[in-house]
Amino acid sequence: MISPLPAELVQAILAIHLAMEMEELYEALAKYMEELCDISLFSCFLFNNNNNCYSLAYSNVIESSIWDEIIFKKDQAPFVELFDHEPLLTPIPLTWFGNGYDIHWAKELTIDHETAAAIVFHEYPENLEENAISLRFLLSHFTDAIVRTTIFCEMRSSKEEQASRLDLINEMGEMVGNKTLEPVLATLMRIALKITRAEVGSILLYNDAGELKTSIEWGLREAALKALSFTSPEPTPYIEKIGLSKEIFIETDISHSQQLSFSDSGHSIISIASFPLYTPHASYGILNAVNLDPDSEMEEQDLETLNTIAKLAATTIENHRLRKMLDKQP
DSSP: OOOOOOHHHHHHHHHHHHOOSHHHHHHHHHHHHHHHHOOOOEEEEEEETTTTEEEEEEESSSOGGGGGGOEEEGGGOTTGGGTTSOOOSSOEEEEETTEEEEEOEEEEEEETTEEEEEEEESSOOTTHHHHHHHHHHHHHHHHHHHHHHHHHHHHHHHHHHHHHHHHHHHHHHTTTTOSOHHHHHHHHHHHHHHHHTEEEEEEEEEOTTSOEEEEEEEBOOHHHHHTEEEOSSSOEEHHHHHHHOOSOEEESOGGGOSSEEEOOTTSOOOOEEEEEEEOSSOEEEEEEEEEEOTTOOOOHHHHHHHHHHHHHHHHHHHHHHHHHHHHHOO
8 A cells, every 4th residue: 555645845846846936036045945855056058968067056055146057968067966965964075166065865756767866965954864765756756847837938928929029010111101210220130230239330222312311320330331241152241242142141250260351440330230121122221230249040930020120111111212212204
């Protein structure tokens, strides 16, 4: 006959599975680890299978302001050697950001034989033998919950990002019929710098003579763009080649680029993203975002969003020019 679980343990497991936010989940674990297992000092490191790293996600010992900075490769994490061992009476002393932290024990949390996280104990579990069953149940259910909560949070974040992208597209779509071009271009420039996380940018449009001229300049001088050239198969001005293209162009490190050269010492162009403005009927110009955030890589969905917005802007430019042509007719 299987003995029923103690009521306190059932309550703890229920609280862990009812948590829908990471903060609630960690708080539930902390509460019941102390109540049921007499363990109050611990940290939780989540494991990322993509980069093979442990990152600190929660601690009631380590200052929260430095959690994001504490990351270890799997084979370099200072606690992995404790996974299959008994707790240490004499802890491993570690120093992170000038502060000392003792590690007495660590448990690897796995699901379907894959690492999900690690619990690091900063105190010796005095009554481990009598609390072993409760601790095992808690950590087992916590592992399931943390995977489920992570997936839930990622899905919600993805939906929020999609909604944000749709909001930007709708904002530009509402301006397609605008009779004045300047607000449309200013909106396009603002959205472009937001999505690319760039420092400066500009929009160049073709004039009646077929020349690319700056229509919107947000910190990016036309002279700087004219100093940028493609080097192969033969030297070609950057804006000239991009203007003839219908492809997004991105270079994140111009100084080490094998296809670009920059000859203006008075300006700084470290990286650039350019989006041709065109419709099925004609090309109208180029949107440029310069000096992208080096710590933030643009995702494919970001590029698709900006490309969609650029096409909406190009349609507006086309409508504006058609309207001018009609106004000139007798």
